[in-house]
Amino acid sequence: MTTSLTKSTVRFLAALLALALLATACGDDDSGAADDGGGDGSEGASSITVYSGRDQDLIEPLLDAFTEETGIEVTARYEGSADLALLIQTEGDNSPADVFISQSPGALGLLAGEGRLAPLDSSLTGLVDDGFAASDDTWVGITGRVRVIVYNSELVDPADLPSSVLELTDPVYDGRVGVAPDNGSFQDFVTAMRSELGDDATREWLEGMAANNSPNYPKNSAIVEAVGRGEIPMGLVNHYYNLRALEADSSLPSVNHFLDSGDLGSLVIVTGGAVLESSDAKTEAEQLLAFLLSENAQATFAAETQEYPLLPGVAAPEGLPPLDGYATDTIELSALGEGLTGTIELIRESGLVQ
């Protein structure tokens, strides 16, 4: 037996472990300061914690600019909006988060319904048009995305494109329209359809899409990629995924088709921000939301992500139709959160999920 080798193994592993622990101990210092943020909020906190369901690449530069302008340090945690909403829900009153930035109104609506969100100052929610903030002021929209049909220009004649999303149940679209039934934006869209047309008409539409064997994809970007490759001729997505894909590879044949304004298929889905009820730095948290709704930040969103700014007066991204046409006045976005449970059930029962 080779005892000496074992000793050397143990020694080697112990050394590695010690090194790793040492590196961790050293690394702790820089995060330690930010850790106990939020906690000492009573006399004007100098730091807040943000849970962001939006990309780090996009949000981090804005947070840095905010810190530079206000001196308020920001600690950020990035993860999908759904998982962050679950985290906030599980953390309850002890949540370290002060601000929640969400990809979709659904996650905000859920937390609002459970009393986890603090009402915002009306000067903040007043910054955006009526439909783009919660009716109870628990969250405010930051940017907007329009639902579109993305199509492959080599496979589809633009003249054959529908003017309403309701036409897609027609047999001529059999197997041709990609959907992402698990995706938040699709679920938001279906929820809006329920509040607009009622559950029966929505079920009929979903069953029609299922009968048309609409190919399933896990998310918007996968649909855009599949359309770009020519795997499917068209799909239901948010407008900016295709714009990003074209930025990376301008030779792609994928094109956005904006449906008629006022059509359900061109629903505007907002990304939004909220302040947590459990936060003890609510003033600073609201300052951050106001910063994200400032002209500069809104222009950054338009330029970087091709999303629609919600602050009136800030120009829409280049080459996109103006947002006015896609008003959401009849659709109560804040009802989305509470309605989603029923929506998911409806989608499941329709057989759309393959």
Place this chain on the structure above:
Amino acid sequence: MRPPVGLLFLAVLTGVVFLGPFAYVVSRNLDLGTDLGTIIWSADTWEPLRRSLWLGTSVAAASMVIGTGLAWLTIRTDLPGRRLLRVLSPLPLVFPSFVGATALIAAFATGGLVEEILSPIGIDDLPDMTGFRGAWVVLTLFTYPYVYLPVAARLASLSPSLEESARILGRSPWGVFRTVVLPQISGAIWAGALLVFLYTISDWGAVNLLRYDTLTRDIYSDRLFDQPRAMGLSLVLGVVALAVVGAERALHRRRQRIEVVRTRDALTVPLGRWKWPALLGVVVVLGNALVGPVAVFGFWAWRGLRADSDTIGLGTDLGELVEPAVHTAQAGLITAAIAVAVVLPVAWLTARYRSKVGGTANSMVVAGFALPGVVIALSIVFWAIDAPIIQRWYQTFPLLILAYVLHFGAQATRAAQVAVGAVPARLGDAAATLGAGRIRRLFTIELPLMTPGLLAGAGLVMLSTMKELPATKLLAPAGFETLATEIWSAGESGALAQGALASLALVAVSAVLTWAVVLRRLEHY
């Protein structure tokens, strides 16, 4: 024989801690008033459950064949290039399954990379890689190392004497393998297959992207807006896992245990004319599991690096990966060491004694692996957020490590049980009669004999931790980025090139660590 009280105490303690995630699921079901009856008797549950079990079984079966074959060929034969192949073989485990699935889709989808390469020579009818077939292929290619590592460790520590006798008595090499080698490594094979099964039924990344509707995919899509159903299904998944763990244990107990102490180097089997066909087989497996994905990532990174596009710069982007790479290595090494130390008492108890306590603790540890990552992470939040003292550690490194250990401890347990099985009880008894104390026996006799098995377990935990996402994202200290989180956020913002570069870095770091920590040591045994 009655197990020592100290050992029982440690096992109970471990079992209680590992009970955390399961207890969270039960408690949530009670809080939400989940209508379990409706969920259990609904076809909406049975269908996805059937798919989960079918996928888990198929992937486990394929992994048993591939993992065992690769291990035998690279450890026990004169296969050309075997030293390099030993380093490469465990590496596919480090691909997060969503990354592997992405690479497969990019390669095989209509209009994808493979079609671009093959269509000029007239091949453009590629197999559809979505649904069951795609999930089966991806998960098999990226989980067979769960079988490979324990089996390789076992093969490396087998005594040559039995095989020599069989050879002298005229058995063919295949006959020797079947009648002598296979019975001695079957424990390790089953151990690995169980891990593959549990990993598969808990996986979301691959089944989601490849559109195979398993129970875990349902848990994920319901997790926010239909929490009673998500928690009910999680409970179903956990109970199924416990049943499978129990069944495997019952099966394992009835098998004869063979204890052999090695005195000389293991036999090397000459492959003769099978040398090149065998090599071809190994190359096909590794080509698909490792070289293929690496090539796809290399292509994406290269495309991003080309002069005419300025999406990434090699210097800046690689520089930004240094800190995440260090974090990844730290997390992997520390979790592996702690996981092995924590589960060793349970493994010892179950492998040595017929103890109900040991069996229960073992089930707790192993079943934790079947719950989806996000459930494990939320369970830690649930228990830690308002617990005195522990609360202070919330979203710090130690609690993150605890989450990793709870999730991946199972991988170390089964390997450790196989390792304990390699230690003949009579050696310890002999040493005891000669007056050697418990601690001395552990360090001079038992640990040296168990080292290959323990290292294999540590290697599995390390690789799994290095790719972990949900717990890292919810529980890591703010700003603690790993290579896996870098890949994820690159994917979220559509930065293909950056994601590819981070994936390549993950493969490189895991190759170095796997070699340094596991394989280099294994070779001496």
